[in-house]
Amino acid sequence: MLLTRLLQDDRGGQVMLGLLLLVAILVPILNLAVPVDNPLHVSTYTVTLLGKYLTFALLALAVDLVWGYLGILSLGHGAFFALGGYAMGMYLMRQIGERGVYGHPELPDFMVFLNWQELPWYWWGFDSFIFTLLMIGLVPGILAFVFGWLAFRSRVTGVYLSIITQALTYALMLAFFRNEMGFGGNNGLTDFKDILGFDLQADSTRIGLFLASALAVGLGYLSCRAVVLSKLGRVATAIRDAEDRTRFTGYRVDHVMLWIFTFSAILAGIAGALYVPQVGIINPGEFSPLFSIEIVIWVAVGGRATLYGAVVGALLVNYSKTYFTAALPEVWLFALGGLFVLVTLFLPKGIAGLMQMLRRRKEAAA
Secondary structure (H helix, E strand, O other): OHHHHHHOOOHHHHHHHHHHHHHHHHHHHHHHOOOOOOOOOOOHHHHHHHHHHHHHHHHHHHHHHHHHOOOOOOOOHHHHHHHHHHHHHHHHHHHHHHHOOOOOOOOOHHHHHOOOOOOOHHHOOOOOHHHHHHHHHHHHHHHHHHHHHHHHHOOOOHHHHHHHHHHHHHHHHHHHOOHHHOOOHHHOEEOOOEEOOEEOOOHHHHHHHHHHHHHHHHHHHHHHHHHHHOHHHHHHHHHHHOHHHHHHOOOOHHHHHHHHHHHHHHHHHHHHHHHHHHHOEEOHHHHOHHHHHHHHHHHHHHOOOOOHHHHHHHHHHHHHHHHHHHHOHHHHHHHHHHHHHHHHHHOOOHHHHHHHHHHHHHHHHO
């Protein structure tokens, strides 16, 4: 069976997927069936927060695939995440219609405010959910393909590639900040009403989005495992460990890097699309280079080249961020930087690597 083969010798992945399934079953029950005054009740706010964390987990999976198994330290995956988010945001804006502040049947409120006379051509089609789904994958995928084709053919690697990916996301951030781009400028896209006819503020819709995020993480994990266990994944690992030697043995290194990089970007775009309706806003801040660096920290904390470690790192760091930004907002960024330094020095393989080491010691002692 395919599922058994993918999870064979992957105890961490089995545990992670089991816990994900358990949470996906319990959270809707505790939210919808348990009374609000019951201590076991899970609030809709918590459901939304968990859904947001799961989209970050999918994003961390995308980064771990290229960094952990291909050796590409991408500092620009926030751009692919944001592009997928903007595609979903454009669909949600088109669904508002005459319910906007200015009551225009086609133009979003910010376009009416800026005296736009007609809808830009690149907004056409976003009134269709099917078209939007295609754009969620195509836009980040095409950008990653073009960028990767130029970079990998030129054999740009190492820190230079990391800097270029960071420059890419920074350039997109500056472009999307401009009002004339037609994406809401500094304020971005917000004030969404519904998705597929369902009220975004309804508890049932929030549960649906949470379950969609959990399903996306599960399928994303299995997809990444399929890539890693395939011949393509083994070649990618060889490229990570000895790129020149792999090239000299006859493999088209640039093709392998390009395929996996593009696939990773599509995963990031899907994560962004699931993030936007749950958070209720998308703005150019998601293109911030700092956000892309944070993603790398999630993966490093959880455990690079494990996949399930990336999920654990994303959930743990973002929960800590939620807690400490409320309790100690002035020291959060210092704590994040310190966490990255400590993990790099004392836990180079992250939490997943620590758990593997402890398990091996236990087995050896037994």
